[in-house]
Amino acid sequence: MKQSFLPVDRLIQEPYSGILGYPKATKKQIALRIVELQELGISGVLFEGPMTIGTVNVLGKGYAGIVVLAKKGTKKIALKIRRTDSPRKTMEQETILLRAANKAGVGPILLHSSKNFIVMEYLDGKKIFDWISDLRGKGSASKLKVVIKKVLSDCYRLDTAGIDHGELSNITKHVIVGKSVKMIDFESSSLERRVSNVTSATQAIFIGSGLAKTVQKIYSVPPRPKIISVLREYKKQRTQQSFDNVLEILKI
Numbered sequence: 001m002k003q004s005f006l007p008v009d010r011l012i013q014e015p016y017s018g019i020l021g022y023p024k025a026t027k028k029q030i031a032l033r034i035v036e037l038q039e040l041g042i043s044g045v046l047f048e049g050p051m052t053i054g055t056v057n058v059l060g061k062g063y064a065g066i067v068v069l070a071k072k073g074t075k076k077i078a079l080k081i082r083r084t085d086s087p088r089k090t091m092e093q094e095t096i097l098l099r100a101a102n103k104a105g106v107g108p109i110l111l112h113s114s115k116n117f118i119v120m121e122y123l124d125g126k127k128i129f130d131w132i133s134d135l136r137g138k139g140s141a142s143k144l145k146v147v148i149k150k151v152l153s154d155c156y157r158l159d160t161a162g163i164d165h166g167e168l169s170n171i172t173k174h175v176i177v178g179k180s181v182k183m184i185d186f187e188s189s190s191l192e193r194r195v196s197n198v199t200s201a202t203q204a205i206f207i208g209s210g211l212a213k214t215v216q217k218i219y220s221v222p223p224r225p226k227i228i229s230v231l232r233e234y235k236k237q238r239t240q241q242s243f244d245n246v247l248e249i250l251k252i
């Protein structure tokens with residue numbers, strides 16, 4: 001991966017302006033965003049990562065934001081840039097939710113935020129789907145169990161804190177596995193909805209299509225009805241004991 005550090009004031013130029021104001025922005029909007037970045041103390045952006053937009057590499061892209069690797073002082077951070085066509089007018093709501101998740105010990109650490117940006121801990125790793133697909137050889141099952149246990153424990157923390165992540169039925173894109181195992185993207189989360197993190201994630205990992213098929217190849221998971229019944233009990237009780245039962249049935 002090529003390292004190309006670009007000082008913030010150079011983002012006014014193409015093709016970089018196209019990332020800062022993706023998919024479309026006026027010169028004035030770009031100039032204002034550059035000031036906003038300077039106020040956040042961002043010194044520059046490192047255009048590298050697994051995804052490309054035009055000719056530029058980024059860490060990732062979603063419906064609400066583009067995430068790039070950036071520098072604040074000597075520290076590498078992840079910078080989420082609000083897409084100009086995002087349904088959200090500001091990053092305020094996502095900031096509130098990420099802060100709440102952090103308080104529960106979950107998610108990348110929130111460092112700063114502003115109208116159009118979230119500055120957070122950079123997670124160096126692979127998306128859980130890719131990580132599992134690349135798992136091979138001896139010890140795979142126990143490595144996988146460690147990762148799943150961390151994911152479900154984070155889900156339990158969110159459930160207990162009353163935060164519903166909202167996109168865990170599609171968990172493949174929302175967990176990054178590297179030195180740490182962390183859930184990302186609280187853009188669709190809610191403090192009002194009924195929480196379903198543990199149940200959604202367990203279903204996605206063990207019952208749904210996609211991820212579940214790969215997991216089943218690595219270790220023999222219990223029969224579906226058994227998983228469903230222990231989840232049903234957890235849903236009713238939502239206690240540590242009922243969560244521990246879920247882990248026990250899943251053999252993690």
Ligand SMILES: Nc1ncnc2c1ncn2[C@@H]1O[C@H](COP(=O)(O)OP(=O)(O)O)[C@@H](O)[C@H]1O
Pocket residue numbers: 059060061062063064065066067078080108120121122123124173184185186187
């Ligand atoms: N803290 C982070 N560290 C590293 N990569 C990240 C981080 N946050 C997001 N990403 C990458 O950026 C992508 C888009 O981020 P996401 O928060 O899902 O945006 P959206 O709200 O638009 O869906 C993610 O799928 C992931 O690949």
Ligand SMILES: [Mg+2]
Pocket residue numbers: 062063185
């Ligand atoms: Mg997303």
